[in-house]
Amino acid sequence: MPEQNVSTSSMTNVLIIDDETQIRKFLDIALRAQGYKTLLAENGQKGLEILALHGADLVILDLGLPDLDGAEVLAELRVWSHVPVIVLSVRSREEEKVKLLDAGAQ
DSSP, rough: OOOOOTTTTTOOOOEESSEEESHHHHHHHHHHHHEEEEEEEEEEHHHHHHHHHHHSEEEEEEEEOOOSSSHHHHHHHHOOOOOOOEEEOOOOOOOHHHHHHTBBBO
């Protein structure tokens, strides 16, 4: 697959869905320093609500969320959105990763 260049001019709003406060803060600071606008959610349901209300050009999604599994969040948002999703995971099982890629993760 060819590498895609992402510029802040074409992709400005990034939704970060992660229950770990330190990870949310780190991503928020790093992305804003590069000129992106960020939206933050601490769980899957809140992330889906923010995406429905405000939209986003990109979603960064943690799989280990307290309310909904990240795979459930991805499946739900794929029903009504084609926003690119980058998945963060410490999961090591290959079949889980393939399942998420098949569901539309990047």
